[in-house]
Amino acid sequence: MRARIELPGPPTRGNRRLAERIDLEPDEILRAANVHKRFGQTDVLRGIDCVVRKGEVVVLIGPSGAGKSTFLRCMNGLEHFHAGDINFGGVHLSDPTTDIRRVRSDIGMVFQRFNLFTHRTAIENVVEGPIYVRRTPRAEAMRKGMQILEKVGLAHKAKSYPGQLSGGEQQRVGIARALAMDPKMILFDEPTSSLDPELVGEVLAVMRQLSREGMTMVIVTHQMDFAREIADRVVFIDAGAVIEEGDPRTVFSSPKSGRTQAFLARVLVH
Amino acid sequence: MYDLHFEALVPYAPLLLRGLGVTLYVSVFALLVGILSGLLLAFARLSRFPLLTVPAYLFIDFIRGVPLLVLLIFIYYGVSIFTGINIPAIGAAVGGLGIFYGAYMSEIFRAGILAVDKGQTEAAVALGMTRMRVFQRVTLPHAFRTVLPPITNSFISLVKDSSLVSVLAISDLTREGQEIVVATFRAFEAYTAIALVYYAITTILSVFSTMLERRIRRGQ
Numbered sequence: 001m002r003a004r005i006e007l008p009g010p011p012t013r014g015n016r017r018l019a020e021r022i023d024l025e026p027d028e029i030l031r032a033a034n035v036h037k038r039f040g041q042t043d044v045l046r047g048i049d050c051v052v053r054k055g056e057v058v059v060l061i062g063p064s065g066a067g068k069s070t071f072l073r074c075m076n077g078l079e080h081f082h083a084g085d086i087n088f089g090g091v092h093l094s095d096p097t098t099d100i101r102r103v104r105s106d107i108g109m110v111f112q113r114f115n116l117f118t119h120r121t122a123i124e125n126v127v128e129g130p131i132y133v134r135r136t137p138r139a140e141a142m143r144k145g146m147q148i149l150e151k152v153g154l155a156h157k158a159k160s161y162p163g164q165l166s167g168g169e170q171q172r173v174g175i176a177r178a179l180a181m182d183p184k185m186i187l188f189d190e191p192t193s194s195l196d197p198e199l200v201g202e203v204l205a206v207m208r209q210l211s212r213e214g215m216t217m218v219i220v221t222h223q224m225d226f227a228r229e230i231a232d233r234v235v236f237i238d239a240g241a242v243i244e245e246g247d248p249r250t251v252f253s254s255p256k257s258g259r260t261q262a263f264l265a266r267v268l269v270h
Numbered sequence: 271m272y273d274l275h276f277e278a279l280v281p282y283a284p285l286l287l288r289g290l291g292v293t294l295y296v297s298v299f300a301l302l303v304g305i306l307s308g309l310l311l312a313f314a315r316l317s318r319f320p321l322l323t324v325p326a327y328l329f330i331d332f333i334r335g336v337p338l339l340v341l342l343i344f345i346y347y348g349v350s351i352f353t354g355i356n357i358p359a360i361g362a363a364v365g366g367l368g369i370f371y372g373a374y375m376s377e378i379f380r381a382g383i384l385a386v387d388k389g390q391t392e393a394a395v396a397l398g399m400t401r402m403r404v405f406q407r408v409t410l411p412h413a414f415r416t417v418l419p420p421i422t423n424s425f426i427s428l429v430k431d432s433s434l435v436s437v438l439a440i441s442d443l444t445r446e447g448q449e450i451v452v453a454t455f456r457a458f459e460a461y462t463a464i465a466l467v468y469y470a471i472t473t474i475l476s477v478f479s480t481m482l483e484r485r486i487r488r489g490q
Contacts, residue, residue, distance in 0.1 A: 076396060105398030115389035119411050119486075129397035132407055181397065 021092050022085045029054045029185055029216055034084035035074060037067075037240075044070050045081060046240040052185065055214045059221060059231035059248070063263055067240040068220045072187050075218065076107040089184060105133050108178025108186035112193050114170040116162040122173045123149060123158040129181045141180075148176045152206050168199030175206055185216040192223060204230075224267055228252050236260045276459050282450045289446030290467055296363050296442060297429045297471075303368025304428065308375030315380055326376075333373035339434050342366040346438050363435035371428045375421060382417035383409060415486055422479035426472045433468075443467060 022033040030052040037045040044067045052058050060068040073079040075086060077093060077100040085094040088103055116125050126145040130136040136144075149155045152172040162170050171191055178186050188207070192200045204226055211217060211230055221227055227234060228248045235245040236257070244257045252268075255261045279286075314326035333341070346362035349355065357365075386409050394404040436445035447464040451457045 078392060078396060101398045101400065103398075104396055107396075109393075109396040111389060111393065113389055115393035117390060117393065117408060119415070128394075128407065129399075132403055133398045177393075177397075 020085045022087050024087050027053050030088045032086045035081045036083040037081040044240050055216055056232045057211050057217045057230055058233050059219045059227040060235050062237040066237045068237050069189050072189055072220050076104050106184045108183035110174050110178055110188045110191050112190040114174045116170055118162050121159050121161055125173055126176045126180045145180055148179050152176045167195045168202045171203045172206055188219040190220050278454050278456045279459055285446045289443035292441055293432055293443040296435055297432045299364040300367035304371035304375055307369055307372030308379055311376035312379035330373045338370050338431055341370055359438040359440050363438055363440055371424055375424050378417050378420045382413035385416050386412040418483050425475050429471050
């Protein structure tokens, strides 16, 4: 039995393929090249290539089990990959000497099940990272934290515990917690999948606002309408590989690949 | 018909009080030894290294497999036989009782740590926290909540089992009670008094634990 607190180590331990190091173009913040990952005998990612430009909203779509979430979690080292490279802001995640914690502190993450610290109030959740990772003085972190809660419309719930908040409110606190770190990019792992339908709108509204402000975002979602509306680029992933990508209008209305067509036919109810 | 004569105990009240003091002394220090050794054993068992997990497992297994009474005598005489050092009985009592309960509590601590929701630690990791910070800020507070009720059970058992140290000729509450019986022949009255004192201590413990639990569960 192993402790659950064990963190994923450097991505390529035991299988160093440093030759695959990939570089960024000037306008890019993240580039993934030939990313491979196995869970036991199963190949989950089979050579994913993907680019995220600064200020861009990239939406990953595809059937469940396709590897979207796993790929997203590779971007901040919550999962490690066996081959290939991910370059985030000039840092190679495949390099075993990379300080993955620095990378994580610059990448916000919003989880499907919110994962708010249940033993802390909303504001305490928001200031946790600034105080204990960035070492911001408490007073300053609290002041800024309140501004961010204000921004997601929850300043009045600052002293509430997660258990006292609705799902939509919890997810907005989750977004506030990510924002408090001044991230260069935010990853959203199915941010509305655990929400009751009537609570989805308030979370999407906050995400829309972030997109307008130029936040770089990578979103895994099953809300196709929202994907079409918010995405600068849609990436269709199936069986651990990128099948097709492009601007949402093209991908949704005239998909090139047969697999994309089949997927969209299943999920888009007309 | 047996006539109850509790008033026969009155002259011996100072003796009971002294015994209570010894019982509390042994319990408190054994508790500290128990918590410390329990935590160390739990960490050892959770470690990645077989060099730590295997000895910890064997140690816990052995300690739990030996009756406390035997363990106390074993430590008291064993240490002086094998090292030539005569340890005071009170030291053997605190050490034996502490390590015995440490072995049990280590499994509670381990379960408490393993029961922490993975999403909680993952959120902290995603913020960029170090392993130690994640443990301090997330794992520990959650695990504490989980283990509080079973650890309270251990505390209560420990206080009561401290009566076994009387075999090492330590004048704890139980031993003083036996002395009083010898002097007064009032066995029922003396043991009733002792039982009530133990009951009072453990009641204070459980009330304190319930209050603490209520405090940390607010809002959740």
